[in-house]
Each structure stands twice: as structure tokens, then as C-alpha cells.
Amino acid sequence: MFMTRRSSLTALAIAGLTASVSPAIAQQDASQPAWAQGRPESMQGAPLSPHAAPLTVTPEDQIPVDRLRLPDGFSAELWAHGMPGARMMALGDEGTLFVGTRSIGRVYAVTDNGESRxxxxxxxxxxxxxxxAFKDGSLYVAAINRVLRFDDIESQVANGEIGEPEDLTEAFDLPDDEHHGWKFLAFGPDGRLYVPVGAPCNGCDVDSETHANIRSYAPDGSDMQIVARGVRNTVGFDFHPETGELWFTDNNQDWLSEHWPNDELNKVTEPGEHFGFPQCHAHGIVDPERGEAGACDDVTLPVALFDPHSAPLGMRFYTGDMFPEDYRNAIFVARRGSWNRSLSVGFDIQLAMLSEDGSRAGTSPFMVGLHAPSENDFLGRPVDVLQMPDGALLVSDEQNGAIYRISYQAPDYQAQ
Amino acid sequence: MTGVRTGLVALSIWLAMPSGMADTGPAAGKPLEEQIAICGGCHGEDGNSTQEAVPSLAGQPPLAVTNQLIYFRERLRQSGIMTPQAQGLEDSAIQALADYYAAQPVASSSTTRDDTLYDQGQGLASQHGCSSCHQPDYSGQRQMPRLAGQREDYLNKAMKDYRDRRRGGPDTTMIEIMTGTPDEDIHALAHFLAHLEAD
Known part of the structure; x- marks a missing residue:
């Protein structure tokens, strides 16, 4: 079994393990786990805490692909599985799919021979x-806090031997806070690598030059520029296929309420503009503790809202030919689903349709079936979406370590 | 996920590894009964440990044992003893071991109960809200371990290791909770939890 294999990288990786929690943050709120920061006294006994993702392989017959529901004409199949914790996806030029994780500490590579993976x-x-992220033959991996580059990675995967990566950690010089310290990566149309740095807290005052921002770098880690400020925790973004603008999801503060603040879809118009955290949330709610009157006046408000705590993460514009014309330049958004609501919500793929001028978007469900509202339970947790060269859409499910492929064939209603 | 090519991957990576990294643990690949005997050498055949600072596994929620074994196997949690032991254990073997220990009855504590210390620990546990994750009877749930009836010396060690950041692993919840907790509070908590009668 593959489980027993260890690359020599392991030793390298262990060296980074001692930097777990930032002492400065932990001491601010001693005796509270990070996720409980801001939990009011009245909620102390509430059965709300993050759902830990399984670290073990989900047997194929337990993967809920048959429960997925999509609009007519669309169908879902199990494309790859057996990868505990599968989250963010990046596609290589030769078709290798790279998949990041959180707790289990791995990056997977999936190869496709046309019939099986x-x-x-x-x-x-x-x-x-x-x-x-993938660019010019290289795989970029961002952990807390490490940035690694594996050159000529698809040949290495094909040859079955993965060599030592280039360690770009020092060049990127990212904060090593554990809280919201996991990264999303994407290359922009400008060839630069975009990296978010989340707020190291649930809610706290932050220096917008160091935290709660999105940055871009030259691929070697030099020339850092701040692209967006006041961004609490984005774990997914993409660039508009025509305008090149950066659009991103953002996860808002916990424990303020069951019903607010909503999570967000945003668009960067001016480099460095401020999106509100920690003073202003969602569609213009002043933070009761950190915001003053007018705190929302000079910040950029979202293009669209998602249900509070529903955790919109990976998002991509659709530019393929397989799906109907309606979907062109619309955004697929994976919602991992809530933990900070007594009535759970999310666990689906939403579609965001943009207004003509791109200043607003409306959202509606595209893929459902992993959420069981009547049981207040869930079967899977979508984290990322990725368009394949043929126009099909891949969806990663962290709960089941699986990747689904969604394809389309126009329904023939007359034939029924 | 398997196949000829994958076999070659195993070989080439194995050859590239520094010495000592390739070993599998003694229980890897063995039938469950033999694995239980091997683990029982320290943790007790029935999962009730009789060795100093070695945790009892009896009555633990299956996911608590599963996750820790996977942290050891993945070298995400470092222990001179357990990290090597866990190498090569397959997910299914880990889950079978966890299910076995979950079903074993918890033995009574072998140390003498001190009522003052017990009461002090009970008050601290309530004050820290330990039961909100570990359950009101401290039997644990999901990945949160059973504390009731655990060895007192082990509870002391585990809480101090978290506090002093000697115990790693992806789940940092307990590090954050234990930060700054004085030794005397840990001693009282450990005494109370160890002497809490199991259901």
C-alpha cells in the first residue's frame, strides 16, 4: 500500500512542525481553542465546534456520489478517491491533477490514463x-509556513521519483500563524502568484500590511504587493476571464450570530482596496466591538452574499464549451458547510451569475445532496472546483477524500 | 491507485530514503490478534495500561485512537516510541484496533483517591468547560478522548506536554486550552479525572 512510503522530504517537513500556534495569539485568549475565540458566555455549553475532517480512506461504496443532485442534463461520477482530506486542486499542463490537504499534511497527484485514475x-x-498552483512545469505548494516549488513535476510523477523541492519559504516570508494560516494559491493573468494571509483570530485588530490581506508575488517570492486588505479569511479566488479582475470568497466572523454576518463573494477593482475586516462585515454591518459609526463608509462591500457560516471556499469562472451558454463566465463556488450555526447550511456547489456590468452577482444552488437539512447533518464537504480542458467540472469532497466529475449532455425532453 | 507503476514508486522512494526511515512498525501487516498482543505489551491486553505514563486505550472513542495513530504514522506527531510503532499500519488496521479498544471495559484507578484534590479538580474541570468537548461524564466523543478512568500519571504528562508545546499534531486545540495552566491545577485535574468512575 502507498501508505508505507516515505520520501526523504519527511525529515525536512518535520523541522517545520514546532511552529504550531503563535504564542502571541494564544496568550491573548488563554484557555480557549482558536475556534472558540469570541464565543459568548451564554454559548459556552452549545454543541457547536468545527467538524474534524476524517483522516482515513472512505471505502468506495460509502462515497455518496449517488446522492448528488444537479440541474437536468448534468451528471456526476466518482472521478478519483482514496485521498483523505482532499481539498484545493491545480491542473498540470500534461493533465496531472494536484490536490492539497490540511490535517493529514499531504499533497496528492492524480494521473488519468483516459479510463481510470x-x-x-x-x-x-x-x-x-x-x-x-501550477505554472511552467512547476508545482507550488503552500503550507504553514512553507512555500515549496517542485520543478518539472509531471515528469517526476510519471517517473515515480519525486526529488527535493526548492524551498521558497524565506523568499515569501509569510507569517506562520496557525489560525487561518492555511493558504490558497493561484497564478494571475499577470503571471504573479497570489497568496492570502488570513486574520490570525476569529475577530481581532490586525495590521492590514501583515494580516487579513491578499498579496501577489513574483513566482520566486520577490516583489510582494498587497492586492486587497480587510479580508478575514479567503480560501478561494479566480480571475475574471475577460477583465482579469480578482474575485474571491471570504469567510466571516463566528459567534456574532446564527444569522449574520453573511459570507462573501468579492471583486477587487482597485489594487490594495479595503474589504472591511475587522470593523465592517458582510453587506455593511459595523462590528459591535471594533467598529465605530461609519466603519463601512470607505470599504468595498461584497458583490454577493452567501448564508452566514456556510464557508464558501474554492471558486472558478466557467469558460468551457461543455455546459450551456448560460454558464459562460459564471462562477462555481464550493461551500464546505457550516459549523457555527445550530441549523446547518451549505455543503453544496453554488452558481454565481454576474450582472452585465459585473458589479453584482446572484447565487443559486448547482450541486446539492450532501447536506441533509432534515437531519441537520451532512454526507460530504465540497471544498474546491476546477474546470477540465473538456469543459467538465471537478469537485473535491474533503469529507470523503473524493473528487467528482460533473459533465453535461442536453436533456431530450421530447424523447421521454 | 495501485498497479505496476505504483510499485516502482515505492521502490525508488524507498531507496532514496535516509536509513532508518523505511522501517515499518512491528504490528504492520499482522492479524488483529497479533497486533493487540503487540500493543498490549505496553497498553495492556485489554487496553488498561499498567505502565507508568502509558495511556489506557480501553473505552476510548474509536476516532480518538484512529486520529492519533494516523498522526504518528504520518509523522505529524513525534514520539520516540509511537511514531516508529505506527509506520506501515493501514487505515483499516488502525480502525480495527480503535474499534477493539473502544469496546474494552475501563478498569478502576489503582491510586488512592484524595477527596480534597478530587473536589479541587472537579471544580477546575467545570471552570475550564472540559465537558463541553469531552462530554459531561468525560467519556469522550468523536476525536476527543475519554478522560474518565485514564491513568493519572499519563493525564499529568499529556496536559503538561500540551502546555509546554512538546506535543504536536495537527489539532492544536489542547495546546491553546492548556497555555499557562499551573502545575497544581494540572495535578488536581488529573487526579479528579483518573478517579472518576467509568460507566
């Missing part, structure tokens, strides 16, 4: 290697 582990033993 195989996967293997590219690197393991890292601290939350969530971010993966």
Missing part, C-alpha cells in the same frame, strides 16, 4: 499544505 503522494508530513 491513479494517485500518489507528492509530499507529506507538512503542516496544512492547502495551497497548490
Amino acid at each position: 491513479e494517485h500518489r503522494i507528492v509530499v507529506e508530513g507538512l503542516t496544512q499544505p492547502n495551497g497548490v
Whole structure:
């Protein structure tokens, strides 16, 4: 079994393990786990805490692909599985799919022979290697706090031997806070690598030059620029296929309420503009503790809202030919689903349709079936979406370590 | 996920590894009964440990044992003893072991109860809200371990290891909770939890 294999990278990875929690943050709120920061006294006994993702392989017959529901004409199949914790996805030029994780510390590579898929582990033993991106033959991996580059990675995967990566950690010089320290990675149309740095807290005052921002770098980690400020915790973004603008999801503060603040879909118009955290949330709610009157006046408000705590993460514009014309330049958004609501919500793929001028978007469900509202339970947790060259859409399910492929064939209603 | 090519991957990576990294643990690949005997050498055949600072596994929620074994196997949690032991254990073997220990009855504590210390620990546990995750009877749930009836010396060690950041692993919840907790509070908590009668 692949489980027994260890690359020499493991030793390298272990060296990074001692930097777990930032002492400065932990001491601010001693005796509270990070996720409980801001929990009011009245909620102390409430049965609300993050759902830990399984670290073990989900047997194929227990993967809920048959429960997925989509609009007519669309169908879902199980494309790859057996990869505990599968989250963010990046596609190589030769078709290798790279998949990041959090707790289990691995990055997987999936290869497709046209009929079936195989996967293997590219690197393991890292601290939350969530971010993966591919450019010019190289795989970029972002963990807490490490940035690694694997050159000529698709040949390495094909040859079955993964060599030592280039360690770009020092060049990127990212904060090593554990709280919201996991990264999403994507290359922009400008060839630069975009990296978010989340707020190291649930809610706290932050220096917008160091935290709660989105940055871009030259691929070697030089020339850092701040692209967006006041962004609490984005774990997914993409660039508009025509305008090149950066659009991103953002996860809002916990424990303020069951019903607010909503999570967000945002658009960057001016480099460096401020999106509100921690003073202003969602569609213009002043933070009761940190915001003053007028705190929302000079910040950029979202293009669209998602249900509070529903955790919109990976998002991509659709530019393929397979789906109907309606879907062109619309955004698929994976919602991992809530934990900070007594009535759960999310666990689906939403579609965001943009207004003509791109200043607003409306959202509606695209893929459902993993949420069981009547049981207040869930069967899977979508984290990322990725368009394949043929126009099909891949969806990663962290709960089941699985990747689904969604394809389309126009329904023939007359034939029924 | 398997196949000829994957086999070659195993070989080539194995050859590239520094010495000592390739070993599998003694229980890897063995039938469950033999694995239980091997683990029982320290943790007790029935999962009730009789060795100093070695945790009892009896009555633990299956996911608590599963996750820790996977942290050891993935080298995400470092222990001179357990990290090597866990190498090569398959997910299904880990889950079978966890199910076995979950079903074993918890033995009574072998140390003498001190009522003052017990009461002090009970008050601290309530004050810290330990039961909100570990359950009101401290039997644990999901990945949160059973504390009731655990060895007192082990509870002391585990809480101090978290506090002093000697115990790693992806789940940092307990590190954050234990930060700054004085030794005397840990001693009282450990005494109370160890002497809490199991259901």
C-alpha cells in the first residue's frame, strides 16, 4: 500500500512542525481553542465546534456520489478517491491533477490514463499544505509556513521519483500563524502568484500590511504587493476571464450570530482596496466591538452574499464549451458547510451569475445532496472546483477524500 | 491507485530514503490478534495500561485512537516510541484496533483517591468547560478522548506536554486550552479525572 512510503522530504517537513500556534495569539485568549475565540458566555455549553475532517480512506461504496443532485442534463461520477482530506486542486499542463490537504499534511497527484485514475503522494508530513498552483512545469505548494516549488513535476510523477523541492519559504516570508494560516494559491493573468494571509483570530485588530490581506508575488517570492486588505479569511479566488479582475470568497466572523454576518463573494477593482475586516462585515454591518459609526463608509462591500457560516471556499469562472451558454463566465463556488450555526447550511456547489456590468452577482444552488437539512447533518464537504480542458467540472469532497466529475449532455425532453 | 507503476514508486522512494526511515512498525501487516498482543505489551491486553505514563486505550472513542495513530504514522506527531510503532499500519488496521479498544471495559484507578484534590479538580474541570468537548461524564466523543478512568500519571504528562508545546499534531486545540495552566491545577485535574468512575 502507498501508505508505507516515505520520501526523504519527511525529515525536512518535520523541522517545520514546532511552529504550531503563535504564542502571541494564544496568550491573548488563554484557555480557549482558536475556534472558540469570541464565543459568548451564554454559548459556552452549545454543541457547536468545527467538524474534524476524517483522516482515513472512505471505502468506495460509502462515497455518496449517488446522492448528488444537479440541474437536468448534468451528471456526476466518482472521478478519483482514496485521498483523505482532499481539498484545493491545480491542473498540470500534461493533465496531472494536484490536490492539497490540511490535517493529514499531504499533497496528492492524480494521473488519468483516459479510463481510470491513479494517485500518489507528492509530499507529506507538512503542516496544512492547502495551497497548490501550477505554472511552467512547476508545482507550488503552500503550507504553514512553507512555500515549496517542485520543478518539472509531471515528469517526476510519471517517473515515480519525486526529488527535493526548492524551498521558497524565506523568499515569501509569510507569517506562520496557525489560525487561518492555511493558504490558497493561484497564478494571475499577470503571471504573479497570489497568496492570502488570513486574520490570525476569529475577530481581532490586525495590521492590514501583515494580516487579513491578499498579496501577489513574483513566482520566486520577490516583489510582494498587497492586492486587497480587510479580508478575514479567503480560501478561494479566480480571475475574471475577460477583465482579469480578482474575485474571491471570504469567510466571516463566528459567534456574532446564527444569522449574520453573511459570507462573501468579492471583486477587487482597485489594487490594495479595503474589504472591511475587522470593523465592517458582510453587506455593511459595523462590528459591535471594533467598529465605530461609519466603519463601512470607505470599504468595498461584497458583490454577493452567501448564508452566514456556510464557508464558501474554492471558486472558478466557467469558460468551457461543455455546459450551456448560460454558464459562460459564471462562477462555481464550493461551500464546505457550516459549523457555527445550530441549523446547518451549505455543503453544496453554488452558481454565481454576474450582472452585465459585473458589479453584482446572484447565487443559486448547482450541486446539492450532501447536506441533509432534515437531519441537520451532512454526507460530504465540497471544498474546491476546477474546470477540465473538456469543459467538465471537478469537485473535491474533503469529507470523503473524493473528487467528482460533473459533465453535461442536453436533456431530450421530447424523447421521454 | 495501485498497479505496476505504483510499485516502482515505492521502490525508488524507498531507496532514496535516509536509513532508518523505511522501517515499518512491528504490528504492520499482522492479524488483529497479533497486533493487540503487540500493543498490549505496553497498553495492556485489554487496553488498561499498567505502565507508568502509558495511556489506557480501553473505552476510548474509536476516532480518538484512529486520529492519533494516523498522526504518528504520518509523522505529524513525534514520539520516540509511537511514531516508529505506527509506520506501515493501514487505515483499516488502525480502525480495527480503535474499534477493539473502544469496546474494552475501563478498569478502576489503582491510586488512592484524595477527596480534597478530587473536589479541587472537579471544580477546575467545570471552570475550564472540559465537558463541553469531552462530554459531561468525560467519556469522550468523536476525536476527543475519554478522560474518565485514564491513568493519572499519563493525564499529568499529556496536559503538561500540551502546555509546554512538546506535543504536536495537527489539532492544536489542547495546546491553546492548556497555555499557562499551573502545575497544581494540572495535578488536581488529573487526579479528579483518573478517579472518576467509568460507566
